[in-house]
Amino acid sequence: MVENSGNILEKLSVRSKTSLENFFYRWGFTVATHPGKFVSICVLATVLFGSGIILIKEESRPDKLILPATAEYAVNTEWIRSKVAIPLRENYAGIVADNVLTPEVMKVLIDLHEKVKAVSTRDGKTWSDVCFRVPVTKIDLGEESLRRKRREANNSDASATISSSGSHNDWDSAFDDDFFKESTEEDVKPKQWTVYHSIPESLYCSIIDTLEEACLESNPVELWSYDKDVIYNLTQEEIIRVFNHEIISPVFGRKTKYKMELGGKIEKNEKGEIIKAESLLMTWDVKVDITQEMITDTQGLVGDAAGLEWEKEWIKSMKKFAKEMPSGIKLHFLNAACWGDILDETLIQEGIVLVCGFGIMFLYVAMMLGKPNMIEQRPFLTLAGLGSIAFSLIIGCGFCAFLSFPFMTLNRVMPFLILGIGIDDMFVIMQCFNNLDQHDSLKKTKMGTIPERIALTLKNAGVSITLTSLTDIAAFGVGCLSTIPSLRSFCLYAVVGISVLFIFQCTLFVACLAIDQKRLEERRNAFLFCIQYEEDKIPRSSTKNYDKGLIQMFFDKILSKYLLTKTSKVIVIISTVFLLASGIYGNVHLRQHSDALWFIPEDSYMVQFIRMFNTNYPKIGYPGLLVAHEMNWTESLPIFGELLEDLQESPHLHEIMQFYTSLKDFVMDVYEIDLSEQQLNEQQFSTYMGKFLWSPYGARYKYFFKLNDTFSCGESLPDIKTAIVPFHFKRFIDGSQEHLTAMNAIKSLVRNTSRDVTFNKNSGDEGRVFFWAQISIAWEVDEIIKAEMYKNLALSMGCVMLAILILLANLKMCLQCGICVIITVIDVSGFMHFWGLSIDSVACTILVLSVGLSVDYAAHICLAFMESRKGSKTERAQDALRTIGPAVFNGGFSTFLGVILLINAQTVAAFSFFKIFSLVVVFGLFHGLIFLPVLLSLFGSEPSLLEKKARHERISGGESNCSKLLEMHSLAEGGHLEEMASDQYCTDVKSGLKNGYPRS
Structure with missing residues (x-):
């Protein structure tokens, strides 16, 4: 007699499992009875919700992909994009x-x-x-020319009509344009300023008025x-x-x-x-014609x-x-257009490669689901399974697009996640169906055979795929809280996609299984349904061992038999500890580094140009800008000038195109005022700065100032709204630490100046001084990505373990399953170091994906171990390997086949994706199919008292509940039952329960 006792977790486990089993039994029976209706509903739902996919607008701007919206670079980039369009x-x-x-x-x-x-x-x-276009400055300031111009000026009234609009399309290149550079700083002599100053202003401006323009x-x-x-x-x-x-x-x-x-x-x-x-x-x-509609390219420019x-x-x-x-x-x-041009070409090329990889995967899945003859092959079922995965992707993307959720570039990885989970679910369902097929008792019934068998299949498989689906949703659900936009978007789409996939695998795939099984039992050709074979023509590939398939034979005869010997256990534990130690070592030395060129093929013209530039111009680094907006220039010029001089002396910069030194020389020579010691008043600043910017020696800086009004030669300078000072970093060769040091040093200088300068009173909160460089997005990511990755992994694994604990209601099993997931993630991230990889946004996303895939491998084994009807822990671990191990292996290996052709990928990012994904599959399968069974055989939990009682009640009550099964059959057949001895049917059901359906 089974003792009637148990703790809260045991009660929760039995009740939840019983409820799920009853639900999936009824659901499987209903779907298998009316498969055509459910297939139609799934197709209709795909068309309805998937139509939102046309609304998807992919976000490819780097600042929107990999940095939090509140990050300094992201805020400044958005400000520049909206306020300061580079002309x-x-x-x-x-x-x-x-x-x-x-x-x-x-x-x-x-x-x-x-x-x-x-x-x-x-x-x-x-x-x-x-x-x-820029003015052609063919101006001769020699003494003879000056005398001639003065004579001409006496005979005419010269006036200046050339004006600078002051809008942001008047700015010069922010990088390396040296237009108007009449001579080097060394060549500028004080007397040159005097020569310029000696020209009558009307004469000089009349010369400016006659300048032509030429294409730069x-x-x-x-x-x-x-x-x-x-x-x-x-x-x-x-x-x-x-x-x-x-x-x-x-x-x-x-x-x-x-x-x-x-x-x-x-x-x-x-x-x-x-x-x-x-x-x-x-x-x-x-x-850039700002009078026309502005279009943002793939780089955000x-x-x-x-x-x-x-x-x-x-x-x-x-x-x-x-x-x-x-x-x-x-x-x-x-x-700037080459990024999008090459990226589009690359996606097409690698898309073709992935399609070929999916073709290889399809052949493998079809081979594993069916048997090598013209009836028992299952190409239709394979297509249906992959179709349910595709439909899930379409609905997931379409539904999120309807809700205006952003679609990021990294969301392109999502098909691999959905594919891995979906194929795993397919093999689990088919494994349970094949396990059931090994018993002949249900085949003896002549009515409702297929719906009943599928109902029993889903009764067991449904609990398993529910466990893995909910843990995946928990893992990616917490990722929706990430501060990295691309990871947050990926996790959001993944949660919706996994949810839809769960429904479709329990509906569309199950319905197609019922249709295909009916075809098989009617002896119809797997490819041409119209061809039907006679009873004596049914191909019999094998009715014994080969009928199970090579993978099943391997698990039955080799792995389950030899893995759990004492010697093998010692070897497995030692190997796992060694891999874990290596993974920890690799994590300690894993560096963070990202490079946009990793998304571009090595042989592309863009990469070749950059390699050429880096090789032949080793001193010139990345460009950047110093921006001052709504600053009070009369009060803040000395402070801002000091910042410019500090930047000019900075060991981190190669060059800076700063105006302050030239302005000081100009003012000192012409007006005999030392700007280092005397502060200009408002009138002086506007007058002197206006003359300086129209001079041959200051004109090169004129386009770096956005003004509140237009001004012409000879007029005082209007209020400055925004000023830009372009510069170049020096080339960094010592890795991330050197460029992070440089970026933070420049930031520190600029922040200190920003606190000291004063801003215009009417500027409100708009006044700012900041540094900006397009390359700094990669540097800022390097600064936060490692901590962000480990944070998201920890939260994901915590949510996964909580979900497992709720669903399994067994603390010991939860811990052992969680240990496998944790070790898998540690090994994957650690061995990234040994394979020459680093942490970037792609690696961060795939590692979060690894949590979802690795928990699938481990959870199926844990659940099968708990449900095993065998005796000792070792026997139950062997039983779990035999009954669900082949499905887990096929799911992982077929997912790997989908990306195997990326081994020859042209881009570093795609090849890195292949490497990390391979590590996920290899370590996930190793810990799920090798280490976990050993762990369960040593420390696995015993069947709970309530579980034993529930099993006892199911077996003893099987015959009394037979009338309910007959009623379901009757309803499914419209109330018409064929003649059959109900006692024989109930005996079959009871026999099945005792034998452990759907277990072998």
Whole structure:
């Protein structure tokens, strides 16, 4: 007699399990009785809720993907995007040869110039229509010229009409434009300011008024006025002489020297002249027309439609021209549009690879679900299972889109998660069905055979997939609270997708199983249902061992038999401890580092250009900006100027284009005022700054100031709304620590200045001084990603263990299942270090995904162990391996096959995804199928007293409950039952319960 006692957890376990079993029994019976109706409902629901997928707008802006909305970089980026539209977009090209100072290279450069001029959009927009134009400053300030101009001024009334709009499209390039740079700082002599000051203001402004404009293009062949005949007849001596002397550009009228554009290995002669260089840089600047609708590209930068389309055509032209290069000369190129262009191409290429991988996975799943003959193969059921996974993805994405949840780039990984969980559920259901099929008692009944067998199948499998689905939902549900937007979005979509998948696997797949089983029992061909075989023609592949399949035979005859011997247990425990120790070591040394280039193929033109630039220009680092908004310049100029001088001396910067030093020299020479010692009043500042910005020596800075009003030459400067100071970091080569040190040092300087300066009274909360650099998003991620990853993993595993405890209601089993999940995650993240990987947003997402997959592997074994009717712990562990082990292995291995072709991926990110996903599958299966059975055989819990009682009641009460089963059959058949001895039927049911249906 079973003792009637038990604790609260045992009562909860038995009641919840009994309730779930009863529900799934009724649900399975209903679905299998009317499979066509449920298939139709699932298809209709997919069309209805999945239609929202057309509303998805993928978010690819980096600041929206990987940083919290409250992060300093994210806030500043959004502010710049809305307040300060950069007025131009730069297109770069680089020529690489043994020596670029040769006639052959000059011929290539003039041909390249003409190619760019010929680039045209569908609307007929050419380079001259979209280029950023600048004044041609052919001004001669020599004494003879001055005397001539003064005489001309006496005969006419000159006035200044050229004005600067002061809007943000008047700003110059924020990076490396040196337009208006009349000479280097060393060449600026105090007397030059005096010469400028000695010119009558009306005369000077009349000269400004006559200036023409030219397209801003940096190409050395401008030094020969783009004259093709002249350039094609240049000698190397002429080229070397021009490159080594500062001359007046015949195109722009400014002093020009192209030494800075030369890179690579540089050789000089005895005179110090450069006679050989390996690379040469060129730029073309496209204007951003703010009067048109602004379009945000994949990098979060804005542009107008005409300019963006021209950039795409420029890329096509460069691709074609690069193939026409003479031997020994290479062309590299890059612009802002190339990121989206290459990313789209990469996604298509890797999408094809994944489709092929899914094809391999489909063949494996079909082979495992069926048997090698024309009747017992199950291609239709395989398609139905994969179709339910696809439908779940469509509904999940569509439903979230209806609710306006953001779709991030990393959500592209979600199919692998849903696929892994869905295939696992498929194999669990089929394993329970096949276990049931080994008993002949139910086959003896002639009515309701398929619905009853499927009801019993789902009665057992439903509890198992409910456990794994709820733990997955718990794992990803806590991820919805992450501060990283891409991880939060991924987890949100995953929760909805997993929920829908659970419903579809219990409905659509089960309904299709009933249809396919009916086909099989009617002896119809697996591919052509119209072909039906006679009774004596039924193929009999094998009715014994082979009928189980090789995987089942391996688990039955080898793994379950030899794994749980004393020797094997010792080996498994030692191996697990060694792997855990290695994983801990790897975690300690795991570094955090991210690089946007990891998403781009190594052989792409974008990566080739950046590699070329990094190799040939090793001192120039990433660009950045110092922004001052609504600052009170009369009070804060000395403080802000001190910041600029500190930045100029900073060991972390390569260069900074700051105006303060030139302004001090100008004011000292012209007005004899030392800005370091005397503060200007408002009138003085507006007057002096206005004259400075219209001078040949300050005009280069004019476009870095956004003003509240327009002002012309000769007028005082209106209030400054925003000022920008561009700079370049130096190149960092010592890993993340060096660039984090540099970023934090610059931030500290700027923050200290921001606290000391004063802002305009009418600015409200808008006044600010801050530093911004596009590359700093990766640096800030490096600073937070590791802590964020471990936090999310800890929360996910905590929620998973809580869910397991509630569902299993067994603390010991919960702990053992949780141990496997924890060790799996530690091993995966630790072995990332040994495989040369680092922590980034992709790795963080996949590691959270690993929690969901690894808990599936372990939970099925734990549940099977608890439900086993065998005797000792070792026997129950062996029984769990035999009954559910093949399904777990097939689920994990088939998921791995889906990504196996990524082993040849072109991008670092895709290859890293393959590596981490492989680690998840390998360690997940090892701990779920090898370590956990050993652990259960040693420390597994005994069957609870209430569980024994419930089993005793199910067996003893099976015959008395038989009338309920007959009633269900009667209702399913419309109230018409075939003649049958009910006592025989009840005897069959009771026999099945004693034998442990659906266990073997």
